[in-house]
Amino acid sequence: MNVDKAMEKLKEEGYKYTDKRMDMLQLFKDESRYLAAKDVLEALKDKYKGLSFDTIYRNLSLFSDLGILETTELAGEKKFRFTCSTDHHHHHLICLECGKTRHIEKCPMDVSPVSAEGFAVTGHKFEVYGYCNECQES
Amino acid sequence: MNVDKAMEKLKEEGYKYTDKRMDMLQLFKDESRYLAAKDVLEALKDKYKGLSFDTIYRNLSLFSDLGILETTELAGEKKFRFTCSTDHHHHHLICLECGKTRHIEKCPMDVSPVSAEGFAVTGHKFEVYGYCNECQES
DNA sequence: AATTTTATAAGAATGATTCCGATTTAATAT
DNA sequence: ATATTAAATCGGAATCATTCTTATAAAATT
Numbered sequence: 001m002n003v004d005k006a007m008e009k010l011k012e013e014g015y016k017y018t019d020k021r022m023d024m025l026q027l028f029k030d031e032s033r034y035l036a037a038k039d040v041l042e043a044l045k046d047k048y049k050g051l052s053f054d055t056i057y058r059n060l061s062l063f064s065d066l067g068i069l070e071t072t073e074l075a076g077e078k079k080f081r082f083t084c085s086t087d088h089h090h091h092h093l094i095c096l097e098c099g100k101t102r103h104i105e106k107c108p109m110d111v112s113p114v115s116a117e118g119f120a121v122t123g124h125k126f127e128v129y130g131y132c133n134e135c136q137e138s
Numbered sequence: 139m140n141v142d143k144a145m146e147k148l149k150e151e152g153y154k155y156t157d158k159r160m161d162m163l164q165l166f167k168d169e170s171r172y173l174a175a176k177d178v179l180e181a182l183k184d185k186y187k188g189l190s191f192d193t194i195y196r197n198l199s200l201f202s203d204l205g206i207l208e209t210t211e212l213a214g215e216k217k218f219r220f221t222c223s224t225d226h227h228h229h230h231l232i233c234l235e236c237g238k239t240r241h242i243e244k245c246p247m248d249v250s251p252v253s254a255e256g257f258a259v260t261g262h263k264f265e266v267y268g269y270c271n272e273c274q275e276s
Numbered sequence: 277a278a279t280t281t282t283a284t285a286a287g288a289a290t291g292a293t294t295c296c297g298a299t300t301t302a303a304t305a306t
Numbered sequence: 307a308t309a310t311t312a313a314a315t316c317g318g319a320a321t322c323a324t325t326c327t328t329a330t331a332a333a334a335t336t
Contacts, residue, residue, distance in 0.1 A: 051284090093259070
């Protein structure tokens with residue numbers, strides 16, 4: 001997934017092109033890590049004075065619905081990142097400080113699937129937490 | 139972990155015995171599933187008119203600090219359950235409807251540990267979601 | 277350029293959680 | 307048993323993330 005593909009997808013689905021959407025996507029592309037709504041606002045508020053949380057949240061949610069962004073919930077906040085270009089299902093190692101990630105290739109559900117009698121499994125979450133190189137120093 | 143052991147632990151640590159704490163613990167024992175603060179309030183409000191969220195949250199947090207309750211975050215809410223009596227590290231299959239759980243014995247970090255150059259791993263989360271027998275019917 | 281539809285701003289509303297000051301209660305000392 | 311002290315609780319205000327509402331603005335279409 002990249003910015004152009006994402007904008008194309010928006011168009012296909014009948015959504016409008018706006019500079020704010022473009023810039024939000026570019027931000028996620030540049031940062032390639034998990035960001036919270038307030039991070040996005042912080043990054044764009046200089047360019048767009050009066051930019052509202054509503055706009056941020058509405059677009060984050062839209063992008064997420066269209067598969068442009070991946071989402072997780074961490075420390076009581078929803079966090080978003082550009083969907084990884086690798087197509088196959090995978091998980092992340094996540095820096096608790098800055099949100100930077102590394103891929104985890106092996107999915108535990110492939111390695112040893114979890115199931116239980118009478119229990120209908122619908123999903124799973126596997127995340128490993130820690131601190132990346134840079135964040136360990138501060 | 140059980141109610142008596144938990145009350146003992148409270149005593150050891152210099153916390154006071156109160157009926158509300160006792161009843162909260164008994165509730166978790168009886169239910170043996172993940173409950174949110176509001177579930178606890180709901181269950182106890184008849185017996186204790188005017189029971190406040192502050193009391194619930196303060197005690198949930200205390201119990202959690204003392205290792206009496208396990209905690210997870212699900213659908214934007216903190217959820218708590220009595221710490222499983224099995225001592226060893228394990229994970230859960232969780233019913234998204236009622237919070238009931240099953241054990242997952244194999245920890246993915248044992249089966250195939252995740253690590254990365256320069257990344258200091260501090261923790262992980264593995265949860266499998268679905269619907270239990272009873273909740274599938276409704 | 278006019279019309280239609282979607283996007284946005286600004287702020288109010290919501291829901292979960294935490295904080296605060298005053299009061300009550302459990303444990304301890306008398 | 308009573309007085310003292312420290313912790314627990316109440317009730318409501320404050321906070322934080324998120325969603326909703328209504329009026330306005332901007333993009334796409336005619």
